[in-house]
Amino acid sequence: MSEDLVEDELIQQRRSKWDKWEEAFGERLPERFPVDKEISGLVGLYGNSSKEELEAKKIPARSAGRMISFRRMGKLCFAHISEGKGKIQLLFEKGVVGEEWFEKLSLLDIGDIIGVEGYLLKTRTGELSIAVEKYTPLSKCLRPLPEKWHGLQDIEQIYRQRYLDLIINGESRERFIRRVKLIEAIRGFMTARGFMEVETPMLQPIAGGAAAKPFVTHHNALNMELFLRIAPELYLKRLVVGGFHKVFEINRNFRNEGIDTRHNPEFTMMEFYEAFSSMEDFVRLTEEMLSEAAVRVLGTTDVKHGEKTISFAAPYPRISLRDEAKKALFSKGIPEEEWKDPERRSRLIQSLDLSREKARSEERFLVEAFDEFVSPSLIQPTFVTDFPLEVSPLSRKKDEKTVSRFELYIAGMEIANGFSELNDPDDQRKRFEDQAREKAGGDQEAMGYDEDYCGALEYGLPPTAGEGIGIDRVAMLLADTESIRDVLLFPLLKPRQAE
């Protein structure tokens, strides 16, 4: 932006006040300002104390934060400072801070960061406040903050200048706090059950473990093409082969695809594996994990999401992907012969407006029909099972056409994907070969053949359950938002063009 060419009047005013700080405040411009207690802690401890009680005890308080409001009334001033999770009112009395220092308050602006020392009291309206005896300017805010009442509304600015959003919009800060609590809760849940947190490569020579387009990069010294990982799956299972039998990783995946309210090119996933267990064990683990996480973050399993209330309380019902897809098709008056026969299916795909590419076989057609007609209606947590082998190249077979796999849907979103792991190296090679054929046939999302991984399987992977949970999406549910960008501190945006 070009606002620096002719500096804004408001910024000039703030600068000229700042210029006077050295002279006006002198030694009161410290390098550090330790505080006794966070503001939220003060409010928590004394917010309910009575006016009389506080007057009697004259509890000293030393606090620091960003000044977010300032009301001057003659010989008395009110302000609020906020810091992290809390805010507290300040009361400046001319008689208490001294005439000279009271006048110097005019060198402060809303947005400045200050430290204060004084004692706690309650005002006539009963608000806990610090009666300031001494204040210490700590940092100048040279740019005016957005308006206090409406906050910052400009969505683009909210994403590009998240710090402003966080200073001003309390609900936004709350959403990110919920996200942090969610991740803490899940990490705690996993470690309490003996899972070990590990880190596996972000830069991979073969982007495996999922169906997605990868980002490509290049390593100069090795002169080789590398991919940002689309999933950690194949590395985590190598660890299980190595005897780390209960592992999890909470980290970023990268997929070179479109951006919308549910997708960001980089997103956070938890993947976890447990040897000697099956998909059934993880169905139960997932229910327990999510209900516990909801309680830890919100204090309840009843989660408000938009107009709906979602119950995170276990257990969650289970449905069959094929059965539900067929039911949905029957209810549209479409009989089974219509999709069994390739030519009629082709016409059907057209009339249902499905992706020809994605629905290119009978099994894939049913998956597409499920995605299109069934999954949007899965509001309450629901496990979907009965996945076709054709779309599950890493899952253990249940029968010739079906794998032991489930997905969890909540609010119409795919939240988790888990299965009993395929541990037969010969079968795995065949599956990779099928994928390679699909890739040659034009499917950009088909999985790359990872021979090194097959080699690991030849040393013996125990029967193992594996699962991935989309952390951002769970955060969206708990933070009651429709857009993934609201739970990503810095969602990807195009840079603004230089002029």
Added chain:
RNA sequence: GGGCCGUUAACUCAGACGGUAGAGUAUCUGCCUUUUAAGCAGAGAGUCACUGGUUCGAGUCCAGUACGGCCCA
């Protein structure tokens, strides 16, 4: 990639039919010792996203570009 919508003061927003820009907050100057969207009086603040076009005249109409939002692929 396609469709629709948005971009006006630092922020939040108004600006019929084309006639030269308006409010609230914030800022500045006064007054004010319990306010809290404090109040009262006054003042300053704009490349109307950008580039072209139509017109005597464009924030407004048309075309294009950029960025963003929603929906679709």
